Amino acid sequence: MLPAIASHTDPDMAPNYVMVEAGRLDAFVAAIFRAAGCDPAEAGRISTHLLGANLAGHDSHGVARVPRYVEWLEAGYVVKGQDAEIVTDGGCFALLDGHFGFGQTVAPQAVELGIARAQQHGIAVVGLRNAGHIGRAGDYAETAIRAGLISVHFVNVAGSVLVAPFGGVERRFSTAPFSVGVPLPGRPLVLDFATSLVAEGKVLVASNGGKPLPKDALIEPDGTLSGDPHTLYGEYPQVGPRSPANGRGAIRAFGEHKGSGLAFMCEMLAGALTGGGTSGPVDARGRIANGMLSFYVSPRHFGTEAEFFATGRDYVDWVLACAPANPDEPVLAPGDKEAATRADRLANGVPLQPDTWESILQVARRLGVNEPA
Structure with missing residues (x-):
């Protein structure tokens, strides 16, 4: 033990x-x-x-x-004891307001509603605005998988400007996470990533002596690429809070124009469409809140569940049978690394x-x- x-x-x-x-x-x-x-x-x-x-x-x-x-x-930027309130209810679509409650409370409520509506109607679209930091978006895709549903989640952070768009050096996007869950029996797939080259939390971890950042993860105002957390946080103590407001640089989007474009759409769908607001311009409240637009699809209602499961499993097996570039590193499916890490950390x-x-x-x-x- x-x-x-x-x-x-x-x-x-x-x-x-x-x-x-x-x-x-x-x-x-x-x-x-x-x-x-x-x-x-x-x-x-x-x-x-x-x-x-x-x-x-x-x-x-x-x-x-x-x-x-x-x-x-x-x-007072996040409020304890809040419940998400339904603002608009159209049956298979709904909009909820989190009233700046903890994301770990109000986001699961939005997900539970989306799952229930998709199980009833076959499909559901649920928007959530004004939520505290909702954490890892993949957690919500995994929840939908356990209910047998496909889900897609667009996330933004209203009032949080951290990421420079492709071709720029000034902050314009939040880290804008994106996640997809696919419920194949015995082989679920979970795609989960920030549209920034690294999540802001990875900069936080690196600033605390953790795994170093890639040398091109950040960008200085003069266009110089950087892997130094001070680019984002400015000066900070060895142990203590870090604030992105103190830094002059920005995080870069992943994949050049592709990640930048996906971040743009996360801001549009999770921020502008939900009414929670985009990353900027930042208002005087100084409040930062997550928005999330989620789509849920029931393969059973879609009428192709058996074919989906069989074809999906065959395709996963075929992809993973690809000869690896490095014999010591097999080809992985989305979610495989997380599953292996979870097993290791629970044990060790x-x-x-x-x-x-x-x-x-x-x-x-x-x-x-x-x-x-």
Whole structure:
């Protein structure tokens, strides 16, 4: 049995990074949010979702976010105890307002509604606006998969300008995540990525001594490419908060014009269409909120479920039988890496950079929460 906390080394991580057993980490983070004023159910949802991102290998959306979430709660940028309200209801389509509640509360409510409506009508389109940070978008695709549904999710961050469009050096987009889930029996597919070259959370992790950024992930005002987190955050302490408002540079879109174009559409669909607002121009409220437009399709209602399952499984097998460029690295399907990482981290613990762990401990101490034994 792994100790609750241990130190290890790994070539892809900072030296002597901290390994925390998943169950202990879940309970510890939940205790922090209870101490911050959330009720036990909401605290548990936040903790489990953040831990789920770590387990999937998306550390940028994991427990490294705890200090920032608490900071947002205390500043009033996110509001505890909120429920999503239905603003428009057309049966197979609906629009919900999250009232700046925690994303881990209001986004699952929007997803649950979309699943129920798709199971009733065969298809559903659900918009969500004014949600706190919803975390890893792939989590919602996985929820739809468990219900047997295909889903597509466009996400934006209203009021958050971090990413330069193709050909530019100034911030214009949010990181604008995109996710698709496909429920093949025994072989689900989950596509989940930010349209930026790296998620802002990966810059956060790198600034805390984690895995370095690609040398072309960021761009300076003069067009110089950079992998230095200071490009985005400006000066910051070794342990403590980071603010993108202090930096002069931007994150780059992935795939040159292709990622930039997809980010543009995420802003249009998740931001402008839902009425929650796009990344900019930033208004005087200083509030940052997620928008999400989700599509749900039931293969059973579509009338091709058996063919879809058979053809889809055959195609996945054929693609994965492709000769690998590197014999030690087989060709993978979307979601394979996350599944393998989840199994490993459940067995061996969640790796956290020492500075990330210390920043979480500082919040816990301030709120009177005891460290894991």
